[in-house]
Amino acid sequence: MFSLETLQQTLSALGSTVWITLMLTLGAGIVSLIAGSISVSAQLGGGWVGLFASRAYVSVMRGTPLLVQLLVLSYGLPLLGIRVPPILAAILAIGLNSGAYTTEILRGGVLAIAPGQIEAAKMVGLSRFAIWRRVVLPQAMANSLPMLVAEFSIILKSTPLASIISVTEMTYAGVLIQARSFSSLDVFLPIAAAYVAIFYAFTMLAVWLDRQLAPMRG
Amino acid sequence: MDFAVLVPYLPQLALGLGRTTLIAAFAIATSLAAAALLTWGRMRGSAAIRRTIKVYTQLVLGLPILTLLYVVYFVLPSAGIRIDAFWAGILTLTLYYSPYMAEAVRGAILSIPHGQLQAGRMVGLAEGTILWRIVLPQAAGVALPALAGIAIGLTKDTAILSVISVQEFAYATKQVVSRTYAPFETWLAVAAAYWVLLSILDLGVRTLERRVNYYRPVRGVGR
Numbered sequence: 338m339f340s341l342e343t344l345q346q347t348l349s350a351l352g353s354t355v356w357i358t359l360m361l362t363l364g365a366g367i368v369s370l371i372a373g374s375i376s377v378s379a380q381l382g383g384g385w386v387g388l389f390a391s392r393a394y395v396s397v398m399r400g401t402p403l404l405v406q407l408l409v410l411s412y413g414l415p416l417l418g419i420r421v422p423p424i425l426a427a428i429l430a431i432g433l434n435s436g437a438y439t440t441e442i443l444r445g446g447v448l449a450i451a452p453g454q455i456e457a458a459k460m461v462g463l464s465r466f467a468i469w470r471r472v473v474l475p476q477a478m479a480n481s482l483p484m485l486v487a488e489f490s491i492i493l494k495s496t497p498l499a500s501i502i503s504v505t506e507m508t509y510a511g512v513l514i515q516a517r518s519f520s521s522l523d524v525f526l527p528i529a530a531a532y533v534a535i536f537y538a539f540t541m542l543a544v545w546l547d548r549q550l551a552p553m554r555g
Numbered sequence: 556m557d558f559a560v561l562v563p564y565l566p567q568l569a570l571g572l573g574r575t576t577l578i579a580a581f582a583i584a585t586s587l588a589a590a591a592l593l594t595w596g597r598m599r600g601s602a603a604i605r606r607t608i609k610v611y612t613q614l615v616l617g618l619p620i621l622t623l624l625y626v627v628y629f630v631l632p633s634a635g636i637r638i639d640a641f642w643a644g645i646l647t648l649t650l651y652y653s654p655y656m657a658e659a660v661r662g663a664i665l666s667i668p669h670g671q672l673q674a675g676r677m678v679g680l681a682e683g684t685i686l687w688r689i690v691l692p693q694a695a696g697v698a699l700p701a702l703a704g705i706a707i708g709l710t711k712d713t714a715i716l717s718v719i720s721v722q723e724f725a726y727a728t729k730q731v732v733s734r735t736y737a738p739f740e741t742w743l744a745v746a747a748a749y750w751v752l753l754s755i756l757d758l759g760v761r762t763l764e765r766r767v768n769y770y771r772p773v774r775g776v777g778r
Contacts, residue, residue, distance in 0.1 A: 399707075400750040400757075402714035404725060409746055412739040416556075490617075497621035501718070508622045521629035529622055536617035 343514065344523040350510040351531055357506040359535075361428060361496040366489050368432025373439025374474060380440065381447060382469060391440065398437035403498055406430050411502045427499035435492050442484045446477035482550060486543035490536050507531060558740050564731045571727025572748055578641075578723055579710040582648040586709065587702075589649050590656035597661055612654040620651045620712055628719050644716035652709045656702055663698035664690060696768040703760035707753055714749075724749070 376394055379387030398406070410433075411426040421429075450473060458468045478485070500509035511528045515521050561568070593612075596604045615623070627650070628643040638646070667690050675685040717725035728745045732738045 396754075397746075397750060400753040401746045402711040402725070402749060404714040404717070405742060405746045405749060408742045409739065412742060416739055494617075494619040497619045498715070500621075508619065508625065511622075512625060515625075515629055521626075521633045525622070525626045525630055529618055529626060532619055532622060533614060533617035540617075 340518075340520055340523060343518045343520045344527070346514055346518070347511065347524045347527050350514060351507060351527060354505060354507045354510040355531065355535075357424070357504065358493070358496050361424065361431065361499055361504070361506060362489065362493045364425075364428035365432035365435060365492045365496070368429060369435035369439045369488065369492065370478075370485070372433055372436025373443050376436060376440040377443040377447060377477075378469060378474075380444065382465070395437040395440055398434050403431065403434050403495055404501055406434055407498060407501055423502045424499070424504050427496075427502060427504050431492060431495050431499070434495070435488060438488055438491070439485065442481045442488060443474075443477050445484075446479075446481035447473055449480050450476050479550065483543045483547035486539060486546060490539035490543075493532070493535060493539065556740055557737070558744060560735045560737050561731070561741060561744055564735065567727055567731060568724070568745070568748070571722070571724040572752065574722060574727075575710075575713050575724035576752065578644070578716070578721070579706075579713050582645050582652070582713070583706050583709055585645060585649045586652040586656055589653035590660055593653055593657035594660045594664070597657065598664070608657075612658065615651060615654045618651075620647065621715055621718070623647050623651055624715060624719065640716070640719045640721045643719060644713075644721045647716075648709055648712065651712075652705055655705050659698045659701035659705065660694065662701075663694040666697050667693050696764070699760070699764050699767055703757070703764070706760070707756060710753060710756060711749075 376391045380391035383391070407427065407430040410430040411423065414421060414426060454472060454476075455468060458472045463471070496506055497508035499506055500512070505513070507528055511524045515524045518524070593608055597608045600608070624643070624647045627638070627647045628640070631638050631643070671689055672685055675689050680688070713723055714725040716723055717729060720726060724745065728741055732741050735741055
C-alpha cells in the first residue's frame with residue numbers, strides 16, 4: 338500500500354504541477370479582481386441598467402455550480418469562434434465565478450469610504466470617472482485587501498476543478514499516478530498536505546496585511 | 556443553437572435533478588448532525604477532543620473538496636474499507652461541510668449574552684432547559700444566515716460527485732451530452748435548472764430566517 342517509489346513519483350509530479358495550480362490561482366485572481374471592479378462600478382455608479390446587470394451576474398455565478406460554469410464556458414467559447422487552451426478557459430471560468438464574491442467584498446470596501454472624501458474630490462473639480470478611479474476604487478481595494486487575499490485562498494481550493502476540462506494540475510496529477518500505481522495513500526496525502534500548506538501561507542499573508550492596514554483605518 | 560434536441564431526454568434530466576435534490580438534502584442533514592457533534596465536542600469535550608477538533612477543522616478549511624473526494628474514494632478502499640461512490644460522496648460532503656457549519660453554530664452560541672444563562676440559573680432552570688429553551692432558539696436565528704450560505708455551497712458541490720460517477724444531475728447531463736452531441740446547449744439548460752433550484756433554496760431560507768427571528772424588534776436583521 339505504501340511504497341517509496343510512488344511517493345517519489347508523487348513528489349516529482351507535485352514539483353511540476355504546483356506551478357500550474359499557482360498559475361491558475363494567480364490568473365483567476367486577476368480575472369476576479371477585474372470582473373469584481375467592473376461589476377461593483379456598475380452596481381454603484383451605473384444607473385439601474387448597471388445595477389441590474391451586476392445583480393444578474395452575481396446571482397448567476399453564485400447560483401450555479403462552478404463545474405457547470407466551467408463546462409458552459411469551455412464549450413461556449415469555441416461556438417463564439419474563440420479558441421483558447423484549456424488552462425485559459427479554466428482561469429476565465431474560475432475568475433469570473435470568484436468575481437461575484439469579489440463584487441460583494443469591494444462593495445463593502447467602497448461603502449466604508451468617508452463621504453467627505455468624495456465631496457472634497459468634487460470640490461477640487463475632479464470628474465466622476467476620476468473620482469471613481471483615483472479616489473474610490475484604490476481605497477476600496479486597500480480597505481478590503483485582507484478579504485481579497487482570503488478570496489484568493491478560496492480560488493486556490495477551486496483550481497482542482499480545472500481537471501474537468503483536462504488541465505493537469507496537482508490533484509489530477511495525483512489521479513493519473515493513482516491509476517497507474519493503484520496506490521493511494523502515498524499519492525493523495527502529500528497532495529492534500531501541499532494544498533493545506535499553500536492555503537495557510539495565503540491565510541498568514543491575509544492576517545499580516547490586516548495588521549499592516551489597521552492603523553490606516555483609524 | 557437548438558434546444559429541441561433535449562426534449563427526448565427531459566425525463567432523464569429531471570430524474571437527475573431529483574436525485575441531486577435528495578443527495579443535497581441528505582448530505583445537509585448528515586452534515587448538520589456531524590456539526591452538532593463537533594460543536595458539542597469543541598465546547599464541552601476534554602482538552603484532547605477540543606484540540607483534535609480544532610486541528611481537523613483547520614485541515615478541512617485548507618483542503619479543496621475535490622481532493623478530499625479523491626482521498627475518501629481511493630484511500631479508504633486501500634485501507635480495506637469498501638465504499639461505493641454514493642456513500643463516498645455523502646461522506647465527503649459531510650466531512651467537508653460539517654466543520655464550517657460547526658464554526659457557525661459555535662459562533663452563534665457564543666453570541667448569546669452570558670447574563671441570560673445566569674438569569675436562567677437564578678430562577679432555577681435546569682442546564683438542559685437553559686440550553687433548549689433559551690440558548691438554542693436564539694442561536695438558531697443568529698446561525699441561520701451562515702448555515703444557509705454553507706448549505707447552498709454544499710448543494711452546488713454535489714455536482715462534483717459526478718467525477719466519481721455518482722448518479723446525480725451533472726452525471727445525467729454527461730450521459731445526455733454523449734447522446735445529443737450538443738454539449739453547450741445541454742450544459743446551458745442544466746445551468747439554468749441549477750439556478751432555479753438554488754434560487755428556490757435561497758428564497759426558502761430567507762423566509763425561514765424571518766420566522767426564526769420573529770422576536771427581534773429590528774427589521775432586516777440577517778441578510
